[in-house]
Amino acid sequence: MAPQYNAAMAASLDEILNSHRSGRGVVMGILNVTPDSFSDGGRFIAPAVAIEQARAMLAQGADIIDVGAESTRPGSDRVPAPQQIERLREVLPALAAAGAVVSIDTTLAPVAEFALGAGAKIINDVAAGRDDPEILAVAAGHRCPLVLMHMLGQPRTMQKNPAYTDVVAEVKAFLAERLDAAVAAGVAIDRCIVDPGLGFGKTLEHNLTLLAHMDAFTSLGRPILVGPSRKRFIGELTGEPAAQARVHGTIAACLDSFARGATIFRVHDVGPLVQALAVASAIRRQLAMRSVEKHR
Ligand code: HH2
Numbered sequence: 001m002a003p004q005y006n007a008a009m010a011a012s013l014d015e016i017l018n019s020h021r022s023g024r025g026v027v028m029g030i031l032n033v034t035p036d037s038f039s040d041g042g043r044f045i046a047p048a049v050a051i052e053q054a055r056a057m058l059a060q061g062a063d064i065i066d067v068g069a070e071s072t073r074p075g076s077d078r079v080p081a082p083q084q085i086e087r088l089r090e091v092l093p094a095l096a097a098a099g100a101v102v103s104i105d106t107t108l109a110p111v112a113e114f115a116l117g118a119g120a121k122i123i124n125d126v127a128a129g130r131d132d133p134e135i136l137a138v139a140a141g142h143r144c145p146l147v148l149m150h151m152l153g154q155p156r157t158m159q160k161n162p163a164y165t166d167v168v169a170e171v172k173a174f175l176a177e178r179l180d181a182a183v184a185a186g187v188a189i190d191r192c193i194v195d196p197g198l199g200f201g202k203t204l205e206h207n208l209t210l211l212a213h214m215d216a217f218t219s220l221g222r223p224i225l226v227g228p229s230r231k232r233f234i235g236e237l238t239g240e241p242a243a244q245a246r247v248h249g250t251i252a253a254c255l256d257s258f259a260r261g262a263t264i265f266r267v268h269d270v271g272p273l274v275q276a277l278a279v280a281s282a283i284r285r286q287l288a289m290r291s292v293e294k295h296r
Helices: 013-017 047-059 081-088 091-097 109-117 134-142 167-184 204-212 214-220 232-238 247-259 270-294
Strands: 026-032 064-068 101-105 122-125 146-149 192-195 264-267
Touching: 026 047, 026 270, 047 064, 047 091, 064 091, 064 122, 081 091, 081 109, 091 101, 101 109, 109 122, 109 134, 122 134, 134 167, 146 167, 167 192, 167 204, 167 214, 204 214, 204 232, 204 247, 232 247, 247 264, 247 270, 264 270
Parallel strands: 026 064, 026 264, 064 101, 101 122, 122 146, 146 192
Antiparallel strands: none
């Protein structure tokens, strides 16, 4: 029997925010309404195509659709708020109407404010409130979940010799400091999600170290989101030059992170990850049942 995914199976906001306790894997499908994203730039800039792509990801079992109107790939230029809003205007209400839990991938408060007004439910800020501190007040005002991601430097320059003394300790200290900043701005701690920011000011070595020590971030007490999807380090590890062909490497990174405590996965290829997480979760449940039986 083929599995049927439907919106009723998608995680609610509470389930997403509780996923670090329940161990539920949450899949965030990527929708870039940009002309220049690194792996799918230009494909979904037309609203009708973007909406169709979101529907396809929902049908494959995405819990969240993460919509971005600005590429943050290495070397990218900034997109001003009015232009981001223009790219989002038609897409967001259609996604909300389709029943999607939408997150808005932006670092700018006016874009976040617009998106929440147009039906988005989550803010995904790759600058963790440092680009536009007002975004924290927007999250506080709407009481919405807020993703705080680590980035060293700015997209324009972040891949020029990124250096750390201890990448895990420094990323963790940064996330702890940004959690404090969010709380100081009025965001409830139980609305926050943390993300070590794979590929954002990190060499292959840094990305691998973060993946290998993903469990270090669990003591922050918040759900961990990871975004390895199709990124350059997957290409470096596999020798796959075509970003769109990096799905298997992406899944390996997600599953390994899942085993080490991450629960939210931002990916382009939703169906394959939903299938992989279904198997990993079933094995985990089996393990839990066996240990309950053993201790009876
Ligand atoms: N990665 C990208 C964008 N947003 N958000 C979070 N929380 N974590 C990530 O790792 C992350 C993110 C970059 O990927 P993509 O959207 O595919 O490319 P581009 O920035 O070129 O649009």
